[in-house]
Ligand code: SRM
């Protein structure tokens with residue numbers, strides 16, 4: 422057999438490649454520009470580098486026009502994302518984030534779809550103190566954004582898996598091992614002195630001076646729960662448990678959600694399973710997968726630079742062969758597994774060692790105090806007495822984890838006092854909802870998401886009630902643009918922002934995260950959305966088979982064609 426020669430796409434390097442190479446390993450002029458008091462912003466080049474430090478410059482889009490009219494610079498502020506492998510925070514860490522949100526940010530915490538905290542609205546002069554506060558609490562923000570491996574996700578629910586602790590350890594190890602090695606972060610934010618004279622090859626032995634062509638994401642799922650949407654990851658691990666023992670992981674490569682409207686060369690894709698490895702091998706495997714993307718990813722066109730396009734362009738088998746060559750060993754044959762859902766399970770559940778876990782519903786992942794709902798205060802009061810951990814989930818919720826039977830009563834009293842909710846008095850569709858941040862902070866948003874989905878759901882719930890579907894879990898996801906931050910291509914119903922008040926509507930993804938959706942209606946507003954659902958939901962209520970999920974029903978009923986691969990997502 423002739424060996425396929427793999428190559429990277431030709432073309433001039435993108436502007437970000439130039440910025441990275443000139444940056445002296447992510448330093449740029451960040452240290453200096455953060456001290457400059459003339460503007461609340463920073464230059465674009467430094468902002469690109471800033472992402473690798475877990476942050477970037479935004480402006481409050483609600484104020485954009487007014488500030489422009491007044492000839493003021495935009496209301497610049499920074500978003501800051503914590504690296505929190507596996508989404509696990511101690512109570513002390515929760516309290517620190519709670520305090521930093523009030524002291525330096527907009528008073529809220531955003532629990533993200535990759536199981537971590539984001540702060541919004543931090544002014545330039547407060548960035549260093551905020552980052553120092555996070556580091557003092559033994560967290561950091563390194564590589565939370567940027568062209569590197571991001572926060573490693575893992576199954577969130579300890580009660581659903583005795584193997585949570587083990588899998589969590591692997592996610593931490595992977596996250597730490599795959600960190601950039603440059604000291605730039607420590608110099609810019611933590612006042613470390615620069616040490617001169619380290620040879621280039623030793624600064625970033627894995628990434629090299631230009632890091633990756635694009636962001637890279639890893640997640641570990643524990644069947645039957647796919648709460649991290651393992652097939653949406655660049656590199657996904659599926660835990661295989663035999664005789665109650667974690668024997669290893671199936672490996673899936675080449676997933677991702679992002680696309681651009683109207684550009685068929687961009688599409689969401691699902692990762693494909695290529696084999697099985699024992700736990701001791703996943704670090705080596707992750708490193709080698711990353712180096713393949715480093716060497717063959719598209720460094721010319723960023724829209725086509727994710728690993729999913731590298732895999733699709735080179736061919737899955739060729740990438741696997743290259744991987745095995747780099748590893749010097751072969752993957753074993755993949756083992757059987759089954760997923761049955763990708764959402765969270767709410768309320769109290771008993772887990773390992775007789776400890777309790779309480780999953781609370783956090784709408785849109787936004788932890789804030791509202792006039793009639795003191796969610797942030799309630800969680801703070803819990804953190805003050807809770808000695809276990811807080812697990813942030815990939816569905817933007819939180820689990821109060823590892824609670825003893827004695828503490829359960831006290832925590833319940835606080836849950837009641839502050840009206841915190843396990844979501845059970847909401848419809849199942851609301852409990853199964855995710856929305857990305859979008860407006861006013863996200864610079865890429867074309868429409869509302871987090872601020873709008875709750876009110877749209879009020880109206881959808883009327884149809885749900887009339888159809889008798891209150892207890893039916895239907896994953897519903899909304900994003901303000903096609904970048905896919907709430908993984909909409911894996912929502913059984915999804916809305917992707919097109920313009921203010923207008924969305925493309927997608928249907929047909931599988932409830933367990935194993936099939937992508939397809940566009941059903943283009944550029945529609947609220948009235949048309951509700952009118953479509955007034956037709957679809959009652960039909961589903963009447964015609965569904967026993968146990969049939971909405972995503973499967975719309976495909977079986979011929980309402981939408983199944984997407985069998987990302988490459989036919991737009992067909
Ligand atoms: Fe995302 C960019 C928010 C998860 C795909 N994402 C952004 C930025 C940073 C906007 C930007 O680059 O200017 C958003 C910041 C908004 C703000 O104001 O905070 C943003 N993404 C988020 C979060 C906070 C959404 C949320 O509401 O939870 C999630 C943070 C995750 C984290 O903790 O690390 C978030 N983003 C995702 C996911 C879901 C996931 O990873 O499981 C995806 C789809 C999966 C994937 O990567 O394929 C995702 N975000 C993107 C993309 C499209 C990438 C692509 O392949 O084309 C962008 C745009 C980009 O990178 O150019 C983006």
Ligand code: SF4
Pocket residue numbers: 857858859860863864865866867870900901902903904905906907
């Ligand atoms: Fe912003 Fe688009 Fe991501 Fe939503 S999906 S947070 S609008 S980049």
